[in-house]
Amino acid sequence: xxxxxxxxxxxxxxxxxxxxxxxxxxxGIIHLFVAHSDEERRQVLQSIGPFWDGNEVWLLAGGGTLYxxxxxxxxxxxxxxxxxxxxxxxxxxxxxxxxxxxxxxESPVWRPFWDAVFGGASxxxxxxxGAALGNVVRGVPLDASGFFFLPLWTNFGVSGALGILDWxxxxxxxxxxxxxxxxxxxxxxxxxxxxLEERCRRxxxxxWWVVAALVVLITVLSFAVQPQLSxxxxxxxxxYIFPAAALLALVSVRLWTPRRTAASFLASSAFIATMLLSxxxxxxxxxxxxSLSSQxxxxxxxxxxxxxxxxxxxxxxxxxxxxxxGYFLFTYRRFAGKVRSAQxxx
Numbered sequence: 008x009x010x011x012x013x014x015x016x017x018x019x020x021x022x023x024x025x026x027x028x029x030x031x032x033x034x035g036i037i038h039l040f041v042a043h044s045d046e047e048r049r050q051v052l053q054s055i056g057p058f059w060d061g062n063e064v065w066l067l068a069g070g071g072t073l074y075x076x077x078x079x080x081x082x083x084x085x086x087x088x089x090x091x092x093x094x095x096x097x098x099x100x101x102x103x104x105x106x107x108x109x110x111x112x113e114s115p116v117w118r119p120f121w122d123a124v125f126g127g128a129s130x131x132x133x134x135x136x137g138a139a140l141g142n143v144v145r146g147v148p149l150d151a152s153g154f155f156f157l158p159l160w161t162n163f164g165v166s167g168a169l170g171i172l173d174w175x176x177x178x179x180x181x182x183x184x185x186x187x188x189x190x191x192x193x194x195x196x197x198x199x200x201x202x203l204e205e206r207c208r209r210x211x212x213x214x215w216w217v218v219a220a221l222v223v224l225i226t227v228l229s230f231a232v233q234p235q236l237s238x239x240x241x242x243x244x245x246x247y248i249f250p251a252a253a254l255l256a257l258v259s260v261r262l263w264t265p266r267r268t269a270a271s272f273l274a275s276s277a278f279i280a281t282m283l284l285s286x287x288x289x290x291x292x293x294x295x296x297x298s299l300s301s302q303x304x305x306x307x308x309x310x311x312x313x314x315x316x317x318x319x320x321x322x323x324x325x326x327x328x329x330x331x332x333g334y335f336l337f338t339y340r341r342f343a344g345k346v347r348s349a350q351x352x353x
Contacts, residue, residue, distance in 0.1 A: 009317040010307040013076035014294065016324065018287040020072055022280045024065035025136070026190075027335075029279060030272075031055040031062060033191015035102065035129025036184070039122060041195065041206045048122060052106060053346040054198035057338060060103065064331060075320050079153060079310040080294045087147060087155040088139070091171055095135055102128040130184065137183025141176030144233050144286060145169075146296035149303045165232055169298060175232050182221040186279060189214040193264065193272040200345050208264060211271070215261050222257065222282075226250075229286075235296055236289035246288045253281035 034055050042048040074081045085092060101124055109121035148155045148169055160170035163177075189211055196207035230236050240246050256278035263271035290296065294310050297303035311317065 009314060009321075010311045011292075012321075013072075013311065013317055014287070014291065014307050017069065017072050017076060018284060020065060020069045020328075022283040024062070024069050025283060026276045026279050027062040027065055028059070029133075029187045030190045030194035031059040032129045032133050033187040033189070034195055035125050035191070036133060036188050037191055037195070037207070037210060039126045041192070041210060042203060045118065047203050049110075050199050050203060050346050051195055052109075054195055056106075057342040059106065061335065061338060063099070068328070068331065072324070076312055076317060077294055077305075077307075077310040078312055080305050083149065083154050083295065083305060087157055088142075088171070089156075090159060091135060091139065095132065098128045098132045098135070102132065133184045133187045134180040137180035138172060138176040140183070140283075140286065141179030142171060143295060144179070144229055144236075144290065145173075145175055146233065146298035146304070148299050149295065149297035149305065150299060151303060153303075153305065166298070175228055178221075178228065179225055182218070182225050185214060185217045185221055186282075189218050189260070190272075190275045190279065193260070193268065193275050197268045197272050198346050204268075208268070211264050212261075215257075215264070219257060219261075222253075229289075233289070233296065235293060235301075239289045239291060243288075246285075249281050249285040249288055253278050253285060256281060 034051055038048055038051040042051050070081075073084075105121040105125035105128065109118050109125070111117075142157070145165055147157060157169060157171045160172040161168045163170070163173045165173050165175050192207045192211040192214060196204045196211065199207070256274045259274035260271050260278060263274060292306045292308065293304050294307060295305040297305075312320075
């Protein structure tokens with residue numbers, strides 16, 4: 008029971024991170040295209056400025072929760088995914104640096120350089136996070152020792168000598184890129200006004216069709232690549248509520264984007280969360296499947312910490328998350344509304 012509870016908590020924390028940090032990643036992806044002047048780029052940065060570093064707290068919370076509740080998964084993942092994790096760390100640092108440094112020097116080269124770094128790092132993070140999800144769904148070559156190592160790529164196949172990047176994980180990465188691009192466009196449309204808002208709204212409507220097509224594609228491919236998904240949904244049909252909710256949320260995004268930006272952004276958030284929860288439900292009880300044999304996969308049983316630790320940790324987790332949630336509610340209420348003309352900062 009405790010192991011299942013912690014599995015759900017980890018899934019919820021990770022989904023929260025992707026929803027919150029996803030919109031500022033999306034803003035970074037599109038800001039070079041939707042913002043046509045330095046003032047509009049400042050507006051984009053002001054729209055995420057009070058939130059972006061706080062959003063990344065949920066990434067730390069997810070990693071900490073994973074380390075505490077499923078130490079075997081944490082150990083295996085951080086050794087097997089060492090190279091991409093270092094790349095992600097550098098991209099996170101470059102992205103934060105670009106936001107803080109762009110206005111420190113008045114130069115025709117300085118600001119465009121950091122704007123390009125911001126956009127490039129945001130785009131690569133979206134793709135790498137999507138590829139990471141694809142690796143978890145596909146499975147990794149875990150053996151009896153409980154460890155594995157993956158090169159960045161091999162033959163781009165989904166069997167045999169696997170790499171982090173193959174045709175399936177790349178497609179998942181592209182789908183994540185498009186989804187966060189849509190999410191970011193809706194956020195900027197929500198937080199700005201005038202021509203910038205209208206350009207973001209149009210971009211969101213155009214991107215929606217790409218996301219919808221990719222959702223169909225990755226759903227079909229995921230069930231083909233990972234048999235555990237079919238087994239989970241067949242054994243617990245009530246779980247279809249998650250993909251059904253994701254479909255409803257995606258349709259709502261399209262219906263509400265032309266006139267109800269706030270509702271559309273919330274629907275986009277619900278879509279991302281329910282898609283991730285659908286994947287978690289489909290993989291349960293595995294936290295990391297093995298591509299070699301199902302008996303080598305890490306599950307909530309063989310990867311979890313001892314029961315006493317899980318019980319004690321729950322008493323620390325609840326107030327910690329409550330404090331973080333309270334801070335976020337205050338911040339989002341304090342900085343609610345549209346950003347105005349940006350003459351200073353960023």
